[in-house]
Structure formats: C-alpha cells, structure tokens
Amino acid sequence: MGRARSFDDQDVLERATRLFWRQGYKxxxxxxxxxxTGLAKAxxxxxxxxxxxxxxxxxSYYIDKKxxxxxxxxxxxxxxxxxxLAYFNNVLCVTLENQSTAGCLLVNTATEQCATDTAMKGLVDHGMERTQRTLISTVARGIEDGSIAPSVDAETAGLCLMGTLLAIRVMARKGVDTQWVTxxxxxxxxxxxxxxxxxAVSTGSVTGYRH
Structure with missing residues (x-):
C-alpha cells in the first residue's frame, strides 16, 4: 500500500494553472x-x-473550474x-483585473501553437467549441424569450460574439486598453x-464593474 500524498492535487493544479497561464507552455x-507548486520534481x-x-x-482543470x-x-x-450582457461584463472585469494571467489559457495555448499532441489539441478544441455552443444557445434563448430581435440569426450572432471574445483574449496578452475593450x-x-x-433593453450595461 503506497503512502498517502502530503499535498492536495487541486491546490497543485491551481498553482500550475496560474503559472502556465502567465508564462505559457513553452x-x-x-x-x-x-x-x-512547492513539490520536488520526483x-x-x-x-x-x-x-x-x-x-x-x-x-482539464481550467475547463472544469475556470x-x-x-x-x-x-x-x-x-x-x-x-x-x-452579464457574461461580457465578467469577461471585461476579469481581463482588467488579471493582467498577470492575461487572456484565456485555451486561446493562449492555441496561439502559442504548442498543442501538437492529439489529446492536448482535443482539450483546447473542446473548450473553444463549448464556449461557442453556449453563446449560440444563449442568443437563441434571447430570441425565444423576446429580449433579442427575432430578425437575428442565433448561429451567426453567436459566431460573431465568439470572434469578439477571441479578439479580447488575444489583445489581453499585449495589455488592454479599458476604453478600447469596452x-x-x-x-x-x-x-x-x-x-x-x-x-427589453437591459437596465444594466457593460461598464467593467457592474451589470
């Protein structure tokens, strides 16, 4: 019977996530x-x-948690x-408040071109597709509940919003201008x-700190 670990896996993954997020894989x-992590290499x-x-x-930890x-x-x-509106307000807040871990780990990994391993690439693709699907389904929800104009095509709008998100994530790596992002x-x-x-217009707005 092996010895019990003297460390918490979640804590190690959190520390490693922040490091990779900040410095990149390479x-x-x-x-x-x-x-x-405070752990020995072994x-x-x-x-x-x-x-x-x-x-x-x-x-996997980033996708499951963050x-x-x-x-x-x-x-x-x-x-x-x-x-x-709430989602993009949060994106703005996180982007402005986390300059040391700028951008999105999935986007950073894709642009760093280090995801050559099939499993690694699969994780990145899964995370990106998950965001895209959720944006599209939320637009569709808005059309159905009457908060978004019925003339809007959910898939097209969702893809455009995904493009907006990617632009913000990529630019965050170079430093963000609050006014530009807003x-x-x-x-x-x-x-x-x-x-x-x-x-049907939201009483809130994308201000950077409240929605």
Missing amino acids: GTSMRDLVEA SIYNAFGTKEDLFKSVL QTHSLSFLEGGSNGREAL KLIRANLEAHIPACMPS
Missing part, C-alpha cells in the same frame, strides 16, 4: 513548476507525469440578452444582439 520549465512526475501530462491535467464559472453567467439573467464589447453587442423592443 515558457514554463520543470524548475518553474517545482518553485510554483513528486510531480509521480503524481502527474511529465510536463506535457501535467499541462493536459491543467487544461471556464465553467465563466459560462455560468450565460445560464443566469432574467433573459438571454441579460445573460450575454467600446468593442458594446459595439458588437448592439450590432449582433439588438433588443427586441425598448422595454
């Missing part, structure tokens, strides 16, 4: 991981495998449009998910 060494190998194996675990929390904003709200979000929300009627 920019992170095993020595960096040892320092960030302990990391025994618990998670190689650096690549650990990164796959990190991607992405799930972010997408939960699309499940709330009194209607579909409110949910989309204008980008507002312009795209107004263009792609117009309110069905004045009374």
Whole structure:
C-alpha cells in the first residue's frame, strides 16, 4: 500500500494553472513548476507525469473550474440578452483585473501553437467549441424569450460574439486598453444582439464593474 500524498492535487493544479497561464507552455520549465507548486520534481512526475501530462491535467482543470464559472453567467439573467450582457461584463472585469494571467489559457495555448499532441489539441478544441455552443444557445434563448430581435440569426450572432471574445483574449496578452475593450464589447453587442423592443433593453450595461 503506497503512502498517502502530503499535498492536495487541486491546490497543485491551481498553482500550475496560474503559472502556465502567465508564462505559457513553452515558457514554463520543470524548475518553474517545482518553485510554483512547492513539490520536488520526483513528486510531480509521480503524481502527474511529465510536463506535457501535467499541462493536459491543467487544461482539464481550467475547463472544469475556470471556464465553467465563466459560462455560468450565460445560464443566469432574467433573459438571454441579460445573460450575454452579464457574461461580457465578467469577461471585461476579469481581463482588467488579471493582467498577470492575461487572456484565456485555451486561446493562449492555441496561439502559442504548442498543442501538437492529439489529446492536448482535443482539450483546447473542446473548450473553444463549448464556449461557442453556449453563446449560440444563449442568443437563441434571447430570441425565444423576446429580449433579442427575432430578425437575428442565433448561429451567426453567436459566431460573431465568439470572434469578439477571441479578439479580447488575444489583445489581453499585449495589455488592454479599458476604453478600447469596452467600446468593442458594446459595439458588437448592439450590432449582433439588438433588443427586441425598448422595454427589453437591459437596465444594466457593460461598464467593467457592474451589470
């Protein structure tokens, strides 16, 4: 019978996630991981495998925890449009408040072109497709509940909003201009998910801190 681990897997994954998120896969060494997690190299190998194996675990953890929390904003709200406003407001807040871990780990991994392993690429693709599907379904929900104009095509609008999200995530890696990001979000929300009627317009707005 093996000895019980003296560390918490979730804590290690959280620390490793923040490190990879900040430095990227290629920019992170095993020595960096040892320092960030507080574990010996042998302990990391025994618990998670190689650096690549650990990164796959990190991607799964990110999708299960970080992405799930972010997408939960699309499940709330009194209607579909409110949910989309809340979601992008959260995107803006997170982008501005987390400069050290800028962008999205999935987008960063895709743009870093390190996801050459089939399993790694599959995780990135799964996470991206999950966001896209949820955006499309939330637009469809807004059309159905009357908060978004019926002339809107849910799939087209959802894809355009996904493009907006990707633009924000990529630009976040270079530093963000609050005014630029806010204008980008507002312009795209107004263009792609117009309110069905004045009374359906959200009383909130994308301000960066409240919705």
